[in-house]
Amino acid sequence: xxxxxxxxxxxxxxxxxNAYWRAANYLSVGQIYLMGNPLLREPxxxxxxxxxxxxxxxxxxxxxxxxxxxxRIIAARxxxxxxxxxxxxxxxxxxxxxxxxxxxxxxxxxxxVDEPGMxxxxxQFSFPGGIPSxxxxxxxxxxxxxxxxxxxxxxxxxxxxxxPGLVVACVIGDGEAETGPLAASWHSNKFLDPxxxxxxxPILHLNGYKIANPTVLxxxxxxxxxxxxxxxxxxxxxxxxDDQAEVHQRLAATxxxxxxxxxxxxxxxxxxxxxxxxxxxxxxxRTPKGWTGPKQVDGLPVEGTWRAHxxxxxxARNDPGHLALLQEWMRSYRPEELFDALGAPARSVVDWLPRxxxxxxxxxxxxxxxxPHELELPDFRVHGVKAFEPAEATxxxxxxxxxxxxxxxxxxxxxxxxxxxxxSNRLGAVLEVTEKAxxxxxAAVDEHLGTGG
Numbered sequence: 487x488x489x490x491x492x493x494x495x496x497x498x499x500x501x502x503x504n505a506y507w508r509a510a511n512y513l514s515v516g517q518i519y520l521m522g523n524p525l526l527r528e529p530x531x532x533x534x535x536x537x538x539x540x541x542x543x544x545x546x547x548x549x550x551x552x553x554x555x556x557x558r559i560i561a562a563r564x565x566x567x568x569x570x571x572x573x574x575x576x577x578x579x580x581x582x583x584x585x586x587x588x589x590x591x592x593x594x595x596x597x598x599v600d601e602p603g604m605x606x607x608x609x610q611f612s613f614p615g616g617i618p619s620x621x622x623x624x625x626x627x628x629x630x631x632x633x634x635x636x637x638x639x640x641x642x643x644x645x646x647x648x649x650p651g652l653v654v655a656c657v658i659g660d661g662e663a664e665t666g667p668l669a670a671s672w673h674s675n676k677f678l679d680p681x682x683x684x685x686x687x688p689i690l691h692l693n694g695y696k697i698a699n700p701t702v703l704x705x706x707x708x709x710x711x712x713x714x715x716x717x718x719x720x721x722x723x724x725x726x727x728d729d730q731a732e733v734h735q736r737l738a739a740t741x742x743x744x745x746x747x748x749x750x751x752x753x754x755x756x757x758x759x760x761x762x763x764x765x766x767x768x769x770x771x772r773t774p775k776g777w778t779g780p781k782q783v784d785g786l787p788v789e790g791t792w793r794a795h796x797x798x799x800x801x802a803r804n805d806p807g808h809l810a811l812l813q814e815w816m817r818s819y820r821p822e823e824l825f826d827a828l829g830a831p832a833r834s835v836v837d838w839l840p841r842x843x844x845x846x847x848x849x850x851x852x853x854x855x856x857x858p859h860e861l862e863l864p865d866f867r868v869h870g871v872k873a874f875e876p877a878e879a880t881x882x883x884x885x886x887x888x889x890x891x892x893x894x895x896x897x898x899x900x901x902x903x904x905x906x907x908x909x910s911n912r913l914g915a916v917l918e919v920t921e922k923a924x925x926x927x928x929a930a931v932d933e934h935l936g937t938g939g
Contacts, residue, residue, distance in 0.1 A: 487712045487724035487770060492739035500734055503554050505824060505835045506586070510550035511778055512819040513582035516604070517611035518543060519802060519812060524604040525821055525829055530813040535803040540612035541619045542575030544795040545659060547777040548691050549579040553846070555737050556655055559745055560840040566651045569846045570630045571621055572638030572668070573659035573691070578611060580621045580628065584847035586831055587839055589626040592848075601829025627847035635659070636667030642686045643674040645851060648898040650756075652684035652851060653748060660703050661696035672718040675766055677923045679937050680755035682898070685748045688720065688768040693775035695792035704772075711770070721747070721765045726772035728790075733773060740769060763925040780815055783808070861900060862893035884913035892919050 495503070516524055518541035522534035549571055560567050571580060584590040585607055591599045597607050610616030621628045630641045642656035662668055678686065694704040703711060708724070715722040723740050727733045744767040754760035776794020781787070784807075788798045799815075802808040826832050843850055869886045871877040887902065894900040908914060908922070921936030928935050 487708060487715075487722045489724050490736065490739040490743050492742075493735045494742055495735055495738050499558075499838075500731065502834065502838050503558060503734055503738075504730065505832075506557075506839075507547075507550055507554045508778075508819040509586060509824040509831060509835050510553065510579060510582045511547050512816060512821055512824060513585060513604070513607070514546045514550065514578040515543070515779075515812075515816055515819075516608045517541065517578040517581065518797060519799075519816075520608045521613070522605065522609075524608050525601055525825060526813065526816055530809060530816075532803050532809060535809065535812070536609075536613065537803060539797045539800060539802070541578055542573075542796050543779055543798060544693065544695070544775045544792075545573035545576045545691070546579040547779070548693060548771065548773055549573065549576040549657060550583065551733070551737070551773070551777075552655070552657060552689060552691075552771070553579070553583045555734075555741050556846065557839055558738065559741055560844050560846070561838060563745065564844065565653060565745065566844070566849070566851075567846060568629070568642075568645055568652060568654045568849050568851050569627065570638050570642045570645070570654055570656040572630075572632055572635065572657055572662045575619055575633070577618065577620045577622065577625070580625055580847075581607070581611065581617070584626045586836055587845045587847050588836075589845055589847035593626050599830045601825075604825075604829050625847075627845075627849060627852050629852050635662040636665035637671075638662065639668055639671035639686070639688060640674060642688075643671070643678065644903075646678065646684035646686050647901060648682065649684040649851065650682055650752075653687060653745070654684065655687045655689060657689045657691055660690065660692045660694070660701040663690060663703050664701065672720075675719050676763065676925050678766075678925065679923065680752050680760075680764055682938055685752065685766065687744060687748065687766075690715070690768065690770045692770060692772040693777075694772075694790070695775050695795060697795045698792050700792070715768065715770070719763070719765060720768040722768050722770055724770045724772070726770075728774050728777070730778075737771070743767075744769060778818070780811055783811065859894075859897040859899050861890065864889040864893055878912050881912035881915070884915035887913060888915040888919055891916055895919075 519535055521536050523530055556567060559565055591597055597603050612619045620631045620633045622631055630638055638656050638658060642654040646652055646654045692704045712722060723744060725736045725740050747767045751764045774790035776789045779789050779794055780798050781789045783798055788794050799808040799812050802812045824832055824835055866886055869882050871882060890900055917934045921934050921939035923939040924935035925937055
């Protein structure tokens with residue numbers, strides 16, 4: 487795997503990104519545990535901890551880390567960027583980031599950007615009458631819930647199709663990477679047109695463990711993992727470590743390189759006439775599971791193990807030792823530096839973030855686009871068949887779908903997606919007006935294959 491050896495972050499920028507990451511982590515932990523005393527301005531009491539703790543901590547700090555660094559890319563480049571997270575139980579992280587960006591309060595004014603709003607943000611999470619622990623549809627910026635593992639990458643490619651200015655960053659959990667749907671989805675890069683489509687940046691987050699087991703891809707060794715990902719058609723970059731300052735530098739440097747590569751691939755295809763299927767970059771991020779959380783609980787290792795997967799301090803309401811550890815954990819993020827006297831994020835924590843629709847939690851693509859085009863649907867009665875007249879229903883449907891494709895060609899907002907069954911399902915009429923999307927070589931015997939299909 488490729489490793490980028492550079493340190494692009496100055497002291498001030500590194501401090502800003504790390505403070506933002508700490509704030510997102512603090513808000514994530516607060517959602518899992520607290521129903522009172524959100525800023526810990528007084529000693530934490532048992533009754534301020536939720537009676538039933540639900541949520542997943544292990545994946546969340548990695549999702550928050552990536553959110554921070556992708557926000558840096560957007561702020562620096564004005565990049566239209568969508569964030570898809572396969573580890574769906576990382577819901578507290580995505581909600582935390584939306585609140586820090588201001589989008590959550592814009593959508594739900596009751597969850598205001600102040601101490602009372604933070605308290606409501608915490609209480610509602612995995613709570614009766616509140617919100618789920620996944621990145622549910624009501625979360626601003628979400629198009630992928632993630633509770634049923636395996637579909638993140640296919641959803642990411644679906645979002646990139648026909649959106650040439652969009653990059654979709656897709657975080658794939660290493661447990662999720664073992665599922666059949668995800669394994670098949672790696673091949674979607676064979677159908678992505680660098681001219682007319684956007685790009686997908688897969689980020690394989692190897693934190694080592696599932697709920698109670700090590701993951702396969704975390705244990706196979708870098709040579710074998712590199713061969714696998716290269717065989718899928720990607721150029722993999724590795725970012726790894728457990729030193730926060732070093733990982734910030736490595737991740738920032740790698741993000742700079744891969745976004746430069748994506749732009750270069752698209753420029754070459756769109757302006758230089760480059761042909762052939764490109765080898766798109768991807769990132770392998772290897773950081774500890776439950777990073778920045780408790781290192782040990784009840785004498786057992788937690789951070790960097792499967793014990794960090796869900797709720798590391800499961801008895802915080804009833805066990806004084808767990809309660810003390812929870813308070814120590816949350817105060818380790820130094821909330822007094824991150825939030826002002828009213829409980830809003832300190833300006834230094836958020837004033838560097840993207841604004842308006844460039845915020846990932848406000849990206850118009852997550853809500854159908856700013857000005858979605860309704861499909862032009864030709865009159866189906868033109869294709870009507872008289873009663874008792876012999877006809878193949880799907881062949882008739884194929885003729886109507888051909889007309890739908892023609893009517894919507896200018897908007898590029900209609901696709902037929904499926905395996906190689908177009909002809910056998912009698913839908914072949916659509917091939918009169920389009921080819922089948924294909925980026926691999928085309929042999930003389932092939933029919934109806936094309937890069938812009």
